[in-house]
Amino acid sequence: MFRALSTGALGMSAQQKSVDNIANNLANVNTTGYKRTSIAFQDMFYEKVASSKHGAAASRPANDGPSLEIGHGSQPVATLRNFMQGPVEETGAALDVAINGTGFFQVEMPDGSIAYTRDGNFSRDSSGLMVNNSGLPLADMIEIPMEAVGIEISQEGVVTAQMAGDAGQIDLGQIEMAKFINPGGLTAMGDNLFSETEASGMPFYGNPGEEGFGVLRQGYLEQSNVDIVNEMVKLIEAQRAYETNSKVVQTAEDMMQVTNGIKR
Template sequence: MTISRAMQSAASGVRVAEVIMDVVANGFANLQNHGGKVGWVEVGAMGTQTMTAPGAATEEGANGVGIQLGLGATVKAIHKDMTQGALQESDSPFHMGIHGAGFFQFIRPDGRIVFSRKGICRLDKDRNIVNSDGYILAPGIQVPEGYQDVEISQTGQVSVKMPGQNAMQDVGQLEIVRFIEPGVLGQEGDYFVANTESGEPEVGAPDTGGRGVLKSRHLEANNGSAIKLMGDMIQAQRNHGQCLAIIKKADEMSESQTRIVS
């Protein structure tokens, strides 16, 4: 391997370490973000230069091991860890967590539907169930004016108690969606968006068709681990420093080689 090739490989390692540090930093920044999913970096080989193919015949007639030089590393993908976060108790009946597979559907003002595991909801001025951004929780349920109590069942049934009534009155049915491959959903801030790889959203009531159950008065915590993120940060920092050291040493070797040749 030439000195310049060594520097290029080490430089690719620096770039990979910087991307990993970006992902780790974002993970730490969002540890308190309910429903958030931590990311992780898949690293792959950039390529290979074959000087002698493995199995090629040598002058002695034997099959040699071959000489193949790696050309460094690259980031192949940034994956989302879609595992369940811990469910934490809350005091609002409009705060909901999903135990199991599925996403809430939120309708943006432009009519576009986006998906999230964050179930921090409330009532707007028209008594629609909305999230913190004011997006309506699909399919759209309006709570009657003057209600005294509200309950949301594990299967998504929304019921209210009205003045002068002993029994709860049903006012709507919440739905959640699941995807064939949620790990490849696109992401826009707090929201996930469907694409050709994720498959179409499969809409249905909670606790049906493989969908999880709703937990009212609960919120799902971020699924990141500070300990795991710290370990990734330390490893990326070490790799970054080692690759920079290789670049420096290769540069010194190149200067020495130039002096000898000249």
């Protein structure tokens, strides 16, 4: 009975984390470049107990056919991130860039390290550098002159500008992209950023449009890939699983009450 209480409680705790994850997905349904996550569960260790055939105090031999095993519930073990392409929405802004396909933008952190993002909502800071919403510059260090009156970003990531009083275009730089063998192994840092881990592997670099890399779309932003209907269905499933585990706890408590009342 006590095992049922703890197993049911662990099940409730696991489903609570699932609900927390779904809530985070729904909260980020309008976050640019957000990738939905799910919780992976794993059953806990199993205890081999004696069957009535061997007596209450006997331990069952390991090689004596099927053994009686009692599980100890489940536990959440990992967060899985789905990097499926999100819908692309037109904004018309010159420095909004969406990746259509595989790859990440690279931004430079204050400590000099590189972080990776699918959020292409860029702007120009006071020094002229292309930066993200947190003020972090692209690792390519593309600087836009004050005199620029028009910016063009090609599908291959070439950034050019038209200067005031000049009909020609000047080359401002090349946006380089990164990709990973296992993008699901990246660690979420917040602010729409990811960092490299051993699980993700080392990044591979290339220009947009090259083999294995997506192309850029100026004037567009990739939206979240969260499907509200799917998340609501999963929320109902998690709620029902939570209720079922709470019934296990209640049933175990009722059985203990019955046992305690036998001698009356």
